[in-house]
Amino acid sequence: MTVQANMTDTTPVAPAALAEFEAEFADQLELAADAQDLLFRAARTANSFSDEPVTDDQIRAIYELVKYAPTAANSQPLRIVFVRSDAAKERLLPLMSEGNRVKTASAPVVALLAVDNDFHEEMPKVFPHAGETMRDSLAQNAEGRAAMARLSAGLQIGYFIIGVRAAGLAAGPMAGFDAEAVSLEFFPDGKHDVLVVVNIGKPGENPWFDRNPRLDFTEVATIL
């Protein structure tokens, strides 16, 4: 994949900026309005970060929350390297797209989110009642395994971004990096593919672009 695109989401939108119809729908939800804002409406993809550190406890807290969200057959194929030290940053930065280097350098922590293509080895642990059968079946079906791994890893990346926001931090997800090089540099066994790199921290100066338009409900959905 050579598409050099960031996950954009680009000025925090206060509840007052919502269209009237959106505010009405927001009232339909059980989740409190401030939590809706924290996770979805006011949250934005940050393009700069402050110096405030992200602690090990915050990193752990994100994982201990989002680990509970569902994956196919509880397979949990996502693996994560958190890059924080200067030494690790120096290995990462040259492999990022040029347009992403300054912001990635400014982020207190950068998460490399990878799919474990051999996730099936863990099935006896994560899916006890049928894990060995599933492991052996997946071992012989590389194509089905890859599709299952990519899909569940995608879900887990979605959960992870929500988890970063739940920690009161800004996430800056990016797809603009040399995926093969980053994967081999940080997962040298050759069995992992880094899918998304996420800058994490408190927003810095001028952190947001204007938010891009979202598709309307009627453009994406039908009720039959």
Add this chain to the structure above:
Amino acid sequence: MTVQANMTDTTPVAPAALAEFEAEFADQLELAADAQDLLFRAARTANSFSDEPVTDDQIRAIYELVKYAPTAANSQPLRIVFVRSDAAKERLLPLMSEGNRVKTASAPVVALLAVDNDFHEEMPKVFPHAGETMRDSLAQNAEGRAAMARLSAGLQIGYFIIGVRAAGLAAGPMAGFDAEAVSLEFFPDGKHDVLVVVNIGKPGENPWFDRNPRLDFTEVATIL
């Protein structure tokens, strides 16, 4: 993909059931504890549903919340058919894996979550400052486009499942269905692939299996 697996997540876990270390980490988050439970810890994949209907307003409210979460270049490739009428259910049920038919029949609404393989046509709308260039570039790169579409659709499916829970509803995501047949039956243009089918409603009788184990932080993550 012929892997016939459900997204398992299987008894609601009250906060008191958390390991002590998990409760400590939960305090590190900005998101309120009850919201953490609603979306992640107490939420479970339901295997049966009550008769309580899911309203159009609830369906809209889910979308109007989760539409704000980020995708690659704001591409938003997810498309959704909500199956609620008896007529639509009758078209769907024979295409589900046998083990999924009873629960899917019992769900007040079933969401078919599909990726639009021609999502690039919308880039001028969703990514105004460079959308035409990106559309044309993606039009000539079917492989890169497919990878971008699958990844962002995966993220959006993750957001959607969290959105269903935000509405106070249980989600039952499944990968066990005839994907090609469901895609063609409900997206007859041949340009969409249904990736996940999600039962939605209030939980019914005996709705949960025991929860399967989650991988420990140290099994999936490293801090460098």
